[in-house]
Amino acid sequence: xxxxxxxxxxxxxxxxxxxxxxxxxxxxxxxxxxxxxxxxxxxxxxxxxxxxxxxxxxxxxxxxxxxxxxxxxxxxxxxxxxxxxxxxxxxxxxxxxxxxxxxxxxxxxxxxxxxxxxxxxxxxxxxxxxxxxxxxxxxxxxxxxxxxxxxxxxxxxxxxxxxxxxxxxxxxxxxxxxxxxxxxxxxxxxxxxxxxxxxxxxxxxxxxxxxxxxxxxxxxxxxxxxxxxxxxxxxxxxxxxxxxxxxxxxxxxxxxxxxxxxxxxxxxxxxxxxxxxxxxxxxxxxxxxxxxxxxxxxxxxxxxxxxxxxxxxxxxxxxxxxxxxxxxxxxxxxxxxx
Amino acid sequence: xxxxxxxxxxxxxxxxxxxxxxxxxxxxxxxxxxxxxxxxxxxxxxxxxxxxxxxxxxxxxxxxxxxxxxxxxxxxxxxxxxxxxxxxxxxxxxxxxxxxxxxxxxxxxxxxxxxxxxxxxxxxxxxxxxxxxxxxxxxxxxxxxxxxxxxxxxxxxxxxxxxxxxxxxxxxxxxxxxxxxxxxxxxxxxxxxxxxxxxxxxxxxxxxxxxxxxxxxxxxxxxxxxxxxxxxxxxxxxxxxxxxxxxxxxxxxxxxxxxxxxxxxxxxxxxxxxxxxxxxxxxxxxxxxxxxxxxxxxxxxxxxxxxxxxxxxxxxxxxxxxxxxxxxxxxxxxxxxx
Numbered sequence: 179x180x181x182x183x184x185x186x187x188x189x190x191x192x193x194x195x196x197x198x199x200x201x202x203x204x205x206x207x208x209x210x211x212x213x214x215x216x217x218x219x220x221x222x223x224x225x226x227x228x229x230x231x232x233x234x235x236x237x238x239x240x241x242x243x244x245x246x247x248x249x250x251x252x253x254x255x256x257x258x259x260x261x262x263x264x265x266x267x268x269x270x271x272x273x274x275x276x277x278x279x280x281x282x283x284x285x286x287x288x289x290x291x292x293x294x295x296x297x298x299x300x301x302x303x304x305x306x307x308x309x310x311x312x313x314x315x316x317x318x319x320x321x322x323x324x325x326x327x328x329x330x331x332x333x334x335x336x337x338x339x340x341x342x343x344x345x346x347x348x349x350x351x352x353x354x355x356x357x358x359x360x361x362x363x364x365x366x367x368x369x370x371x372x373x374x375x376x377x378x379x380x381x382x383x384x385x386x387x388x389x390x391x392x393x394x395x396x397x398x399x400x401x402x403x404x405x406x407x408x409x410x411x412x413x414x415x416x417x418x419x420x421x422x423x424x425x426x427x428x429x430x431x432x433x434x435x436x437x438x439x440x441x442x443x444x445x446x447x448x449x450x451x452x453x454x455x456x457x458x459x460x461x462x463x464x465x466x467x468x469x470x471x472x473x474x475x476x477x478x479x480x481x482x483x484x485x486x487x488x489x490x491x492x493x494x495x496x497x498x499x500x501x502x503x504x505x506x507x508x509x510x511x512x513x514x515x516x
Numbered sequence: 517x518x519x520x521x522x523x524x525x526x527x528x529x530x531x532x533x534x535x536x537x538x539x540x541x542x543x544x545x546x547x548x549x550x551x552x553x554x555x556x557x558x559x560x561x562x563x564x565x566x567x568x569x570x571x572x573x574x575x576x577x578x579x580x581x582x583x584x585x586x587x588x589x590x591x592x593x594x595x596x597x598x599x600x601x602x603x604x605x606x607x608x609x610x611x612x613x614x615x616x617x618x619x620x621x622x623x624x625x626x627x628x629x630x631x632x633x634x635x636x637x638x639x640x641x642x643x644x645x646x647x648x649x650x651x652x653x654x655x656x657x658x659x660x661x662x663x664x665x666x667x668x669x670x671x672x673x674x675x676x677x678x679x680x681x682x683x684x685x686x687x688x689x690x691x692x693x694x695x696x697x698x699x700x701x702x703x704x705x706x707x708x709x710x711x712x713x714x715x716x717x718x719x720x721x722x723x724x725x726x727x728x729x730x731x732x733x734x735x736x737x738x739x740x741x742x743x744x745x746x747x748x749x750x751x752x753x754x755x756x757x758x759x760x761x762x763x764x765x766x767x768x769x770x771x772x773x774x775x776x777x778x779x780x781x782x783x784x785x786x787x788x789x790x791x792x793x794x795x796x797x798x799x800x801x802x803x804x805x806x807x808x809x810x811x812x813x814x815x816x817x818x819x820x821x822x823x824x825x826x827x828x829x830x831x832x833x834x835x836x837x838x839x840x841x842x843x844x845x846x847x848x849x850x851x852x853x854x
Contacts, residue, residue: 197706198702198703198704199538200537200538200539200542200546200696200701201538201540201541201542201545202539202541203539203541203542204539204541207539239708239709239723240707240708243708243709243721243722243723244709244712244721268725269723270724270853271724271853271854302725302726302727302730303725303726303727304726330727354704355702358538358696358702359701360701360702363538363696363697363701364692364693364696364698365536366536366692368535369578370578370581371577371578371581371582374582383581383582384581385577385607386607386608386609387606387641388610388641388642389641389668392639515608515613516609
């Protein structure tokens with residue numbers, strides 16, 4: 179979701195994916211995740227009810243199809259939802275009937291009551307062309323404030339492309355490719371055993387593999403994020419053993435655990451501990467922040483990343499390094515088995 | 517799942533994806549779908565309990581890591597599960613410790629009790645090379661009947677490739693790429709309004725679009741599958757209006773609704789109605805067959821498809837055509853709006 183939010187460059191993204199999610203909890207928690215990632219709202223009403231996410235959407239095509247004419251359908255909708263009147267203009271023909279009917283209904287149903295129209299939604303066809311033409315027609319009719327919403331199998335790449343082409347979109351509705359994370363549907367995190375307690379002693383454990391990515395980091399760990407004090411940007415994350423601390427007053431040498439000759443000495447940095455205790459002896463000791471605060475935290479953290487790291491294709495790798503002490507423990511265990 | 521089952525050419529596929537599913541109902545119903553698609557079982561115990569799917573799996577790496585030595589871990593497992601002893605041999609080093617330890621434990625823990633080992637599982641490294649070497653070592657030790665299970669981000673393409681290279685695998689465990697349908701995570705089916713009843717009259721409705729794929733087929737419909745009587749293969753599916761019937765004794769002209777000049781007259785065919793009534797006035801009137809029977813039906817239907825249609829990449833398109841009557845209704849509605 180955050181990639182799409184960034185591609186939209188300030189325009190809103192609505193999460194529209196419920197019907198294509200992999201199960202209902204995929205839909206509900208997917209909507210929550212999308213909101214954390216920066217979406218402005220969701221069409222999933224139960225996620226709105228459960229988490230307080232703003233619920234938004236327009237009508238279904240079936241609403242338009244149900245009536246004898248498109249104009250009649252728009253008129254009924256404008257009467258039912260005057261304050262939030264977004265009309266779906268692509269059931270039959272966007273430029274020949276959808277937009278003209280919308281303008282007519284805006285003028286005859288909303289203006290007399292002193293209400294401005296909220297928007298129109300285009301869900302098929304060439305979004306770039308249709309949105310430009312629709313924008314002209316709406317502007318000419320005096321509806322410069324009427325927003326244009328676009329949907330139709332969009333993702334971050336299509337959003338970027340159509341904005342480069344000058345599409346006149348104010349808000350995007352994104353469904354299937356967001357809710358299933360189509361570009362990367364598998365989230366690769368798993369639990370692995372890191373240490374065992376035996377006779378009051380903590381013994382670090384490792385899982386070895388020919389696939390370097392499948393080798394685990396042994397022992398109980400602490401995760402630090404290093405920020406450059408000048409730019410505020412994140413330099414790297416560092417894994418240490420759980421008892422290590424970082425002295426910010428001295429230079430710290432980071433090194434790449436896969437390519438140990440790659441070293442970098444950082445100065446003038448701030449090192450923040452990322453881990454927070456959630457469970458203590460089986461009891462939850464953590465209170466989850468408000469969803470809005472989680473969303474803001476996500477935004478703030480994304481802002482500490484360099485643009486190179488945020489690039490959609492071939493991004494620069496964000497470093498996650500090991501402390502020397504942790505590396506030594508790992509190295510000793512590796513030597514034992516390989 | 518069915519693509520992977522076909523790639524394995526008779527070798528078993530176990531569904532291993534629960535921890536990577538998009539939510540718990542994704543895991544549970546994904547396991548069910550995988551079984552219907554031809555998997556032999558699942559590691560998702562709750563799906564096993566709920567639907568009667570055979571539950572299978574081995575140990576976790578943490579089991580091996582927990583013990584002082586790999587041999588000790590294998591020994592404890594063999595004592596706990598003697599009848600279904602599949603040992604995970606890649607925690608440290610497959611060929612130097614995993615397989616030798618497995619052979620030792622098979623000999624010392626199982627053979628004295630008159631039990632044959634079930635298998636070993638390799639979950640990382642070069643599966644082709646490791647499985648060939650492991651096969652030799654197991655055969656030399658007298659365990660020709662010990663199966664080799666492979667897992668590690670597999671999909672239909674990797675299965676096909678490593679089998680071409682002669683990998684000695686008897687069973688595949690497939691997780692993330694099956695449970696999220698990584699190659700095609702969005703299932704594109706949606707409900708659209710097809711007709712409206714007004715004053716006891718059924719009025720067909722259409723949704724038009726510049727995107728041809730987004731134009732709906734109006735009216736209440738019936739779906740037929742045409743089979744060639746000689747080969748038993750499926751020729752095409754046909755949508756008709758709900759009251760049409762097909763006279764099998766006469767030739768039937770199929771035509772492509774997108775490219776209407778493409779026509780084909782079929783003879784000596786059997787036309788089967790695919791739709792079954794599930795709900796009647798809001799009441800469920802259908803009883804779901806046993807899961808095993810659904811699995812067999814799936815297998816039978818896949819067998820009626822030509823190999824060209826089943827190809828993983830660039831498959832031949834399976835035709836879904838419209839009857840002339842349905843096409844005429846659609847064409848009249850299209851003319852009205854375009």
